Amino acid sequence: MAFISVERAGGKNVLAFLDMIAFSEIGPQILAASDDGYNVLVGSTPSHIMTFKSYADHPNIDNRAMNSDAAGRYQIMHRWWPHYKALLRLPDFGPLSQDLYAIRQFEEQRAMPHILAGEFEKAVACCRNIWASLPGAGYGQHENRLERLANAFTQAGGVIA
Template sequence: MPRLTSASGNVRAFLDMLAWSEIGPGLLEHSDAGYDVLVGSTPRVPLLFTSYATHPNIYNRRTNSTAAGRYQILARYWPHYRELLKLPDFGPVSQDLYAIQQLRERKALPLIESGHITAAIAMVSNIWASLPGAGYGQHEHEVKNLLAVYKAAGGDVA
């Protein structure tokens, strides 16, 4: 579950769906709900960071990425959003606020609030490589599976 308790049920369910898509259920269970996961992690070989003071900015040569956290945030974007949102650290609530800002900027929040989840996924697929249509050459989940996770997390679909 997201740590940001002020978000609506649909937004929280969407964040859970994103984390499931990006991190996977095995890593979500064997980490701090994904908040401390580095890109390239697997349930057998979890790569975790230990400090939420700031984005860990650890480069994974195998994946050519610095993605970290529950929503696999790239280090190059973190400073801008940390300043924009006045985030104190890279902790769970800060990561949730970052992801919600991404949803807001792509104009997906109204779609999520109204339960138009397939349309919202399409609006943000260029941000998260695991979403259908992302086109980053990584595994992309099917919409039906994402919707099942979203509903299981308590989200409503229109």
């Protein structure tokens, strides 16, 4: 479950969309076996979960097998982190900072109006260039089916129009 409050996030659908992204990127087993995904490193599997220890800053740990340094609940790439950390005045890489980062991505991708309105498919389409696990992302990685993600969204309390 997202760390940010429903009020600060902007509504229940925003919280549910955050949870759906984490479900898509990390999966329910790893979410349950970690700090709800906030401390997970890219390349983790349910049988081999890799985590980082400090939320002081993005861990910037390169997984050569994955050719990525993504980390956290929303699998944030280090190359983008310094910009958003400064822009949003984030104090660390903790759960609230990660949530605020992801919400900023929703806003920049023009997904927020769709999320708030329950236009789930449109919101996912807006965000698929950010998160490789979303359907239609086209990064050559595993993409989840829209129906599976819609179920995760509604299970998290989201409402689809």
